[in-house]
Amino acid sequence: MSLRRNLGRLRVLGELFSNSINSRRAFLTIFKIIGSGGYIQCKHYNVEAEYTFRRSITKGDTICLNDLLFTNDRDYLITNNNQYLKAKQLEGKVIGIYFVPITGKDPRHSWFTALLKDVYDDLHPFNNFETVLVACNILDTDSRAKTDEIPIHCSLPRDPQKLFQDLFSYMPWTAIPFSDVTCRKHLQRSFDVSEKYIFQPKLYIVDQTGMVLQCNSWDILEYYGSLGYPFSDKRLKFLRTEDYLATKQPSLKTLLGSPKRDYVISNNGEKVPIHTFEEKVVALYFYHPDFPDKLTEELKLAYEEFAKIRKIFEVVLVYIYEPYQRQHWRGEKLFWKSEELFWEKFKTMPWLALPFKDTSYKKLKRVFEFQFYDILVPRLVIFGPHGDYIEPFGSHMLIRYGVRAFPFTRKKAVELETKKVKELNLEMLWNSDNVFTRNDGSQVPFSQLFGKRIMFVLESSAADWMSKDSEDLVLYTEFLTRLTERYIQNKGTDYEFEVILISTSMTKSSFYKDLVGDMPWLVSSANELILDLSSSYYWYGISTNELIEFFFPILAFNPDGRVVRKTLYPKFEDVEFPFYAGGLEDEMLSQLITLSMWDYSRFFRYNGRIYT
Structure with a gap:
């Protein structure tokens, strides 16, 4: 009987306790059953709740952006030129909520910000995409980890407000005002972004209806760029299907061209139709400007040699303008390359090129499985006439055998090696x-x-x-x-x-x-x-x-x-x-x-x- 009575008492107290833990301030209560009579001793501890116990927002949830981004006292977002963007101006747009830790590192060279800016610049003219910066102040002494391991760059100030202004000055989008601490904290709790444990920026994408499409979306932006808009699973599935079909029936028309473009360009700006060289051996030259041009010089010699004989060989430059590593803090020269630099390099090359930052660029990198670490070594992908064969190691063959490697097949490489050995x-x-x-x-x-x-x-x-x-x-x-x-x-x-x-x-x-x-x-x-x-x-x-x-x-x-x-x-x-x-x-x-x-x-x- 006493056991049943004790259980009943515990159930009532448990319900009282569960009703209180969702509040910001909660009471920690210790229950102890004393003796066989079932007397319950209680001790109460007033504690600050570290987190709420509700489920955080995740992919597939539908949220109200107005409630999250705005308050009764503020119906606008700010820009880095002291302008305001009203709540109604976000209607009909896909929104990226961008959480960035204020660490004291130089914000100008963040790989994540540069990648997002690249996509934002492409989409901004269409007025269909907006990004909202939410600065996470991990320099706040109340929220810093006890181990004090947050890296601070010695040449930068420790003032969070000043760091926020420096960070935001390089961003073309909007932000929650740094002074609105309550809203920023509310957003962090809602998306489960802890100031203690955010070591790199996070990006959540929300569609026009308030549905969360993607969480931490960097791979999507890296692989698809602005072509992935609106970044829904349906759109990504469509792009993957296109890639799959391109791998099964590869052709220069589908790989190099697009619905709006059926040509590549020469270094004097001339448009050269893709179909004019589909019967040739074509080398797709994946080139990064930060690395030595040894392969470029070898390729020039081969190109000139073939030009003397007959037009049987063509090269198309695929200019890599992204940094070759994901780093938070690298030199300026290792980040996104400008179109001016593209033309400066391209003017020294006698062949053709894909237009700078063309929509087919990322497709080529995906289809030919070009990973970011492959940029360390320039790469020639050899495309046989009408796609009869595709050889990803054309640069190795060119450097080892020179023009004798033509048409750059493994059969030809074996023939050259065998002939040499038989001598x-x-x-x-x-x-x-x-x-x-x-x-x-x-x-x-x-x-x-x-x-x-x-x-x-x-x-x-x-x-x-x-x-x-x-x-x-x-x-x-x-x-x-x-x-x-x-x-x-x-x-x-x-x-x-x-x-x-x-x-x-x-x-x-x-x-x-x-x-x-x-x-x-x-x-x-x-x-x-x-x-x-x-x-x-x-x-x-x-x-x-x-x-x-x-x-x-x-x-x-x-x-x-x-x-x-x-x-x-x-x-x-x-x-x-x-x-x-x-x-x-x-x-x-x-x-x-x-x-x-x-x-x-x-x-x-x-x-x-x-x-x-």
Whole structure:
């Protein structure tokens, strides 16, 4: 009976307590049941409620902007030129509510403000979009974290009002007056933006009816820009569908053009119809002006060379005007580039270009999966005639092979590499009077090896720094062990071959003896080779140090002294290893993809797969 009575008392008190916690000031009450009689002892603590317990505004909610942005005493927003925007002037517009922390950092170089300003400038002439700044005063001593870890730039004042004015002076939109603390705090509570924990600006987008379309919308603005207006899910789905179709049936007309434009421009302002070069190989040159123009110079040489022969090649500049990193605080030169700078750079280039800040610009970046970190390296995307093929690593091919890489396909790259390797002859490696030594001390002159199948293995330095049980060293040890077994097994048969281990250490492979045991083949010092080990005849220009540290390469020659195998990843596929006819081209392609990182899987594949 006493238990039922105690529960009843607690239920009543619980209801009283729950009715009070939604108020700004609340009483914290501690209940304690004393004894079996059910006497309840209460202690009350008057506390300041940190947050209200109501649910914060989120995507899909419908809100009343008038109640949030205006008060009984203020029916306007302010601008940075001391003008007012009345509440009725927001009717019919999509609104961005922009929460920015006042940290004392230089506000002019905020990536977020620059991105939003870029979109705002595009939409403002249509009078369909407005942004409202809500300054979050994290410098307020009452709201600062106890750890005092808020970064303050030493050259700037700590006065919040002054910092707000500096911040707002670079923004073309409206703001809640800094003096209206009550309204700013109310907005922060409504959107659950805590002054203690806002480390970067937040943007909420609300449509004309008051529905919250997006929360923290930076990716949307970065990927779509003003083309994403009104930034609803329906609009974004439509744009994603367009991107998907462009990846499935890519054409220069759909990628470079738009409903309002079917041309690109020359550096003298001439409009060149896109259809005039659809039968050519077209290089889309993603270019950022903050980085060296080495690729530009290489591309100019190729462009001039093709112009002498016939019009088979075209370049279209895709000028990247955004900063290459998301940073709160960077130098001025790393932020949005002006149209004047675009023309200054473009005047030095002989090819065509997409108009500055054209609507197709962001579409090209999305479709070709161009991430912001890719700007660090200028990029050529090769578009074959009528979209027959698309190659994202055209810049690598141009720098490695020059005009010989035309039409910039992987098949052509493999053809060039294979041709170069097939020019290599065994007699080019050593002088005829070179002598090789076996582990038993016997010596064999190079002249006695003519007419035999030969392979040489470049000794890896992995054992110098890897642990005995490391995966790479285990693989290399296994390879050497199996090669020794195959060497002995094939002695005196039709598959007999000789092995020359190219030693890169002074110890003549002493550590391999501990790993593998006695190896019966020949040993030669690397410095006895006539050709440089880092020659492109061998390993695509990889330095010798890198080569022996991370790979265990082999070269195999037929009895006529011609290369039949060149690999950094030797495997025992069949009894004829490593001497078999054919397959050299496939091996070249596989290694080019790996060593040059020509791997399509490195792309994010934002909207389907355009590369095949």
